[in-house]
Every structure is written in C-alpha cells, then in structure tokens.
Amino acid sequence: MMDMPSFLFYIMTFVILAAASSVVLLRNPIHSALALAITMITLGFMYFGLEAYFIAGVQLIVYAGAVMVMFVMVLMLFDLKKEVGQVTKGTIGALMKVLCGMALSGIITWAIRYSSISTELKKPLQNPAEQMAGVKILAVQLFTKYVFAFELLGALLLIIAVGVVAVARSRGGTHARD
Amino acid sequence: MPEIDFTQAATITLNHYLSLSTGLFCLGMLGVLLRRNVIVMLMSIEIMLNAVNLTFVAFAHYRGDISGNILVFFVMTVAAAEAGVGLALAVAIFKRFKDVNIKLFEQLKG
Known part of the structure; x- marks a missing residue:
C-alpha cells in the first residue's frame, strides 16, 4: 500500500500534467489561462511538500495571483472573436x-x-544548519551572499516597467480606435 | 512472479520529481511549437520556467541546500518581467492587426 506522501505526489503529478496538456490543447485562450492557473496552484502545493514554504507562498501570490491576472486581463482586453489559425498548419x-x-x-x-x-x-539530506529555518536562512542568504544579484533584479524590474509602458503606449495606448 | 516490496517502491525519490519536471518542460515546449497564439505561447513558456523551478526546489530539498530556493526566487522575477514584455508586445500587435497570431510579429517595426 502507498503511504500518504507518495499518494499525494501521484495525485498532484496527474493534475499538473493534465492541466499543462490542457493549456496546450484547449482552443479558447481563456480556458488555457484557467488550466495554467490550476498548474501553478498545484505546483505551489508540491513546493509545500518539498518544504520550500516561502517559495510555495511566492508561487501562489506571484504566479497564481499576479501573472495569471495579467494574462486574463490582456485576454479580456483583446476580445478575440475568431479562433482561426491558432495551431500550426x-x-x-x-x-x-x-x-x-x-x-x-x-x-x-x-x-x-x-x-x-x-x-x-x-x-533528503538533512543539513542541520539549514533545515527548519526556512525563511530566515533564505533571507540571510539573499541579503548577504546574493545581495548584488538582488539589487540587479530591482534594476531589471524598473527597466522592464519603463520598457513595457513605452511599447504598449505607442500609437495611442490600449484605447486606439483606428 | 517475484514479490514486490511496495514499501520500497512507494517512496518518492528525486527521480520522480525530475521526471515530472521533464514531462512538464516538454509539454511547454510542444505548446510553444504547436500554438500560433502569442498569449498561449507565453503561457507555455511559463510552464517551461515552472518545470525548471520544480527541478531547483527538488534539488534544494534533497541536497539540504537553500541556494536552489534563492535561484527559484530570481527565476520567478525574471519570468514575471518576461510575461510583462511579451504581453505588451501582444497589445502592440493586436492594436494594429486585431489578432495575436505569431506570424504578424514580422511586420512590427519602430
């Protein structure tokens, strides 16, 4: 008989692979977005199982929350009526x-x-110094060993924000009528 | 017929996570190759990035090393930025052609 962690692993594997296949196979982009949200949320649960609690929370907030909302909002902005030529010929x-x-x-x-x-x-190897300390160890490493990369990420996000506005605003922004 | 030791077979090893990650990555790659809708292609790219994230977290857990989790943090940030740029380009495409097919990208300029 399977123990509980293995059982959960196989259930989550099935859900993840089924949802990811749906993203690729479904014709309606909104349905693809919902399947992608299911994939992200189940992956977040899998990170919980791997004891990466902070990463699991970030996965749920950033991916299942922010990125998915961005996708769905852009899809609603587009009002795609016809579903022609969406798959390679x-x-x-x-x-x-x-x-x-x-x-x-x-x-x-x-x-x-x-x-x-x-x-x-x-x-799993049990490293006594780094187990069960989760977020604290993560934060200390992030702000000491990886602080330069962290600051670079901040600069990257600023540049991206400016660039996205510049690209999307050309020719009258999202409300262009012509 | 040899007796199968289910207690041994049931434990989840690193290989299980890596195999799942492989399947997820290839599904994302197929999405990028097969679909022509730019937004669905971006979603498939997110699936591929998530597959890599799963590999990082699994290795971090099984090696007892926190560095993998930090790298996942970075990958997530870059993925969000990439989705933002991609969607902005999709908006630019849609404003001009009223469609988000990838074949229209070659006509973007300026």
Whole structure:
C-alpha cells in the first residue's frame, strides 16, 4: 500500500500534467489561462511538500495571483472573436514537432535514469544548519551572499516597467480606435 | 512472479520529481511549437520556467541546500518581467492587426 506522501505526489503529478496538456490543447485562450492557473496552484502545493514554504507562498501570490491576472486581463482586453489559425498548419510539421518533443523528453529521462546524482539522493539530506529555518536562512542568504544579484533584479524590474509602458503606449495606448 | 516490496517502491525519490519536471518542460515546449497564439505561447513558456523551478526546489530539498530556493526566487522575477514584455508586445500587435497570431510579429517595426 502507498503511504500518504507518495499518494499525494501521484495525485498532484496527474493534475499538473493534465492541466499543462490542457493549456496546450484547449482552443479558447481563456480556458488555457484557467488550466495554467490550476498548474501553478498545484505546483505551489508540491513546493509545500518539498518544504520550500516561502517559495510555495511566492508561487501562489506571484504566479497564481499576479501573472495569471495579467494574462486574463490582456485576454479580456483583446476580445478575440475568431479562433482561426491558432495551431500550426500542416500535419507533417505538427507530427515532426510532437516527435521532437517526445525525443527530448526521452533523452532527458534517459539522462536522469543513468545519472549518478539521482541514485545517490534517494532520501533528503538533512543539513542541520539549514533545515527548519526556512525563511530566515533564505533571507540571510539573499541579503548577504546574493545581495548584488538582488539589487540587479530591482534594476531589471524598473527597466522592464519603463520598457513595457513605452511599447504598449505607442500609437495611442490600449484605447486606439483606428 | 517475484514479490514486490511496495514499501520500497512507494517512496518518492528525486527521480520522480525530475521526471515530472521533464514531462512538464516538454509539454511547454510542444505548446510553444504547436500554438500560433502569442498569449498561449507565453503561457507555455511559463510552464517551461515552472518545470525548471520544480527541478531547483527538488534539488534544494534533497541536497539540504537553500541556494536552489534563492535561484527559484530570481527565476520567478525574471519570468514575471518576461510575461510583462511579451504581453505588451501582444497589445502592440493586436492594436494594429486585431489578432495575436505569431506570424504578424514580422511586420512590427519602430
């Protein structure tokens, strides 16, 4: 009989893969966005299972909250009536792409199967200094060892904000009539 | 027929997480390759980034090293910025052509 963590893992795996397939396969972009939200939320639960509590919270707030709202708002702005030409044309080309995806998946799975690191790490290593301290350890590392990268991220976000406004505002912003 | 030890088979190892991450990444890649709607392509890119995040968190957990979680934090920020730029470009496309098909991107200029 399976124990509870494994059972939850397989349930969440099923939900994640099904929702991710729905994102790719559903014709209506709004339905794709909802399936993506399910994927993000279930991944957040999986991070809880991996004891990354802060990351799980950030996943729920930033991805399932902010990014998804942004996607849905832009979709509603567009008012896409027709669903024509949304998938690549040509059966041969599509078949080749699916084959490429499956080949990549097979190659990576083969690499995982025969790598030494994954056979060594059957059970989580318990590092006494860094377990159960979660957010505090994360914050200390972020503001000491990685502080330069952290500040660079701030600069990146500022540049992105200016750039996005510049791109979206050209020719009268989102309310252009012509 | 050999006896299967279910207690041994039931434990979730790092390989399980890596395999799930592989499947998720390839699904995202197929989405980028197959769909022509720019917004669905951006969603597929988010799926790929999330697959990589899952790998980072799984390694951080199984190695007892917090650095993976910090890298996930950075990836999330960059992913949000990337989604913002992509959606702004989609808005620019839609204003001119009333559609968000990827084939219209080649006509953007200025």
